[in-house]
Amino acid sequence: MANPTLQQPSFLLANLKADATTKPLLQRCQDLVKIIDEYPAKELHLIFPWLVECVFGSLDGVIAGWNLRLLHSRSNEYNIVMDFLNPSGPMMKLVYKLQAEEYKYEIPINYLPGPVKACIQEGVLPDCPLFHNKLQFPLSGLLTLNIAFNPFEFFMFNFAYCLISPKNYPPGQYGSSTDSAYFVLVDTYLKYFLPTEGSVPPSPFSDSRGSVSAPSPRSSSVSFASYGIHSPSLLKHHIFHQPSVNADPAAQEIWRSETLLQMFVEIWLHHYSLEMYQKLQSPQVKLALLQYRLSMSSMPCQPHAPPGSGTLHTYQEPFSPTEEHVLVVRLLVKHVHAFSNSLKPEQLSSSPSAHSHTHTSPLEEFKRVVVQRFVHQKLYLFLQHCFGHWPLDASFRAVLETWLSYIQPWRYTGEKPNPQPDQNRTVPEKWESFVHENLLMYTKLFQVFLNRAVRTDLVNAKNALMVFRVAKVFAQPNLAEMTQKGEQLFLEPEHVLHHRQPRGYLTPGQGGSYLSSRQRVVTDMVFKVKSHVYGLEGQDCQYKQMFGTELRGAVMKLIQIIVQARQTAKRISDHSSEVAANKSFLSWFGLGASDLNHSFPGAEPEETGEYLKKTHEFLDRALENLCQIFKLNQGQLNQLISNLGSLEDDGNSKQLPDCVQSENGLILTDLGRRQIINGLRRFDIHYQGDPELQPIRSYENALLVRLFYRISSLINERFGRHMNALCSRPDFLGRLGRHYLTNLDSSTKLKHSPMSRHVLERSQRPKLSLRPLASYRTILLLLLFYVFGALLSLGPISSTVLLLAGGFLYGLLMTLFADKLKTH
Secondary structure, eight states, rough: OOOGGHHHHHHHHHHHHHHHHHOOOOHHHHHHHHHHHHSSSSHHHTHHHHHHHHHHTTSSSSSTTTTTTTTTTTTTTHHHEEEEESSTSSHHHHHHHTTTTTEEEEGGGGGGHHHHHHHHHOOOSSSSSTTTEEEEOOOSSSSSSSEEEEEEHHHHHHHHHHHTTTOOTTTTTOOTTTTTHHHHHHHHHHHHSSSSSSSOOOSSSSOOTSSSSOOOOOOOSOOOOGTTTTOOTTTTTTTOOOOOTSSHHHHHHHHHHHHHHHHHHHHHHHOOOOOHHHTTSHHHHHHHHHHHHHSSSSSOOOOOTTTTOSSSSGOOOOOOOOHHHHHHHHHHHHHHHHHHHHHHHHHSOOOOOGGGTTTTOOHHHOOOOOHHHHHHHHHHHHHHHHHHSSOSSSSHOOOOOOOOHHHHHHGOOOOOOOSOGGOOOOGGGGHHHHHTHHHHEEEEEEHHHHHEEEEETSHHHHHHHHHHHHHHHHTTTTTHHHHHHHHHHHOOHHHHHHHHHHOOOOOOOGOOOSSSSSSSOOOOOOHHHHHHHHHOTTOOOOOOOOOOOOHHHHHHHHHHHHHHHHHHHHHHOOOOOOOOOOOOOGGGTSEEEEOOGOTTTOOOOOGGGHHHHHHHHHHHHHHHHHHHHHOOOOOHHHHHHHHHHHHHHGGGSSOSEEEEETEEEEEEEEHHHHHTTSOOOOOOOOOOOOOGOOOTTTTHHHHHHHHHHHHHHHHHHHHHHHHHHHHOSHHHHHHHHHHHHOOOOHHHHTTTTTOHHHHHHHHHHOOOOGGGGGBBHHHHHHHHHHHHHHHTTOOOHHHHHHHHHHHHHHHHHHHTTHHHHHHH
């Protein structure tokens, strides 16, 4: 070659950047395949960061990349992208090729998960070993710290971060489909690196040493001493990160599975709100964390400052997961359960002491501890954040199903489904330990969901379905008993814990070493349950029993709201049926129901007909399941339903919501808001503007509406003062004028609507309205009247005089007998 070897990478990169704007994706991928095969790792090193950014986009979201979250199977480029990014495809081959040479690629710590970034900035070592011994200090100072990843870690970081990075999608497009290229790739990587059958396939590339070695602990030139902790090698006990020439090939390859899972968990789940971060920084948690990190060090640790001594205000992460984010997390949860449940029965039932004498493969050991040591803690905090911050709408279903997927690992055992219905399937006894070790996942999150449910519109079928789903899951035989037993274990006296606590035990949430064969396995469930609760909530937590008196009262409140929502749904369904029955051919002429205020024009599909029947069904079954879970007396429930039904019959639903009068109209109280949300009461919402300016209806003639509006506006402008004077008189003429020039029924209805006093006074001003004459019904009736007059030999003038006289006499009679009619 004419160019020197040192200039070749930049020349190659420049050519690739030029091709990215001119060549189609297929040709670019074909060129990249040839380059990856032909060029050595030394020349591919400089194009790798650029290529990763082109595929996944930049971390700041400015560069969109290939838009994997918007790429669907119906796209022409879908198969090209999937073949290129396949776990055995060209891109992964490039990763392995660079991995063999031990190249490093830096990521600014600003893009790390908020808690990890805050730990580094406060001088505390992150609990995840993925970030140990990788901190890079730039020459310019400590303002732009970086983390150095190996090629596989760098690739997986960018792939995982693609889900949460801000993207400027085209209008009308957003990533939320489960058939997108990104979602399918996540599923493919999980199945490849966390196989439920067999072992992890070996890397397709082999270097001169015969295999791609696992990354070794890198001794940084600058230790963590300047951050308050000194540790030369904190990965000593993690054997996946210790390459050995004579090691089992399976042990060398398993580090990819660990890295992938840790990267997914850290990037997708390791996000807390500020209050949660402060809670986790309690002295008890700090002390436990410090003890763990001291035990992980190979030499005595003498910190210059206490862990976490930095200011808490350095943690600022506005974490708002999207529905797409939660769906991908659910995919991860389901696959991790399937991966863990694929453990061989003989390995699962073997005693702890047998581990040191039997040759258990690293993959089997990984399956044994993958849920508790990697997923459990961060998923709990992730779900707790979502439960507390997610909007009170039907999109919460994604979060709910993620939670229900985690607390039902028996659904992902790979066994053939039982023909029995779900509610009749008994939870096997072998899952009792899982329920106890994840007690807060069942009890605490159920209480948070209960708090959401009482503030949700349960008349909506989608919201009612969510309540039914939770009640159905917890009503599975044996599950409530297992949960109650777990609470009893937690409430054991403290001396039991101190008596049984083994020396040096690390809780799962503290990230203990998961493959140490010498570690003692704690079998005492009292200690495990307490360690689980205290590890997540702190030693000073105030635990509320799921089956205690306080929560039982909250369940009864939810049942009351469910009963009220059932009655509201039935009332709306009956009203909709009546409206549908009244519709006929005469409605075209305006003879049917034409009041748009009672026809629910803006109602959602879930609030009409068929869906209201589903609402009633979901709520009925939810009531049955709640009674089964908490063993409620059916007689008390029936009494509650009958009492609420009698209140409904007394006209409670026709009353206004609870509110107070102010200068700007009615203002809802908190009680009134709950009444509206649950459909117990509502305002009679009516049109509050000028009736003459309402949109032209289908039963009105547009030309006549505009013509009569101009005429009436001229008359009202010319004689407005006279009309006001006439209608303000207290005598009979004033009453007669108010009958013709004001709409008393409309004014009465408006008083029951949330509107300002100024708008109410303006709507009561007397004025002449000719708009009813533009209705096709009125035109038809006038035409029939004049035809009938012609048959009686009456001319148009005589018919008009007769019509005006009849209208005057009708108004006269209505005015005379108005008071008597009101009393009746």
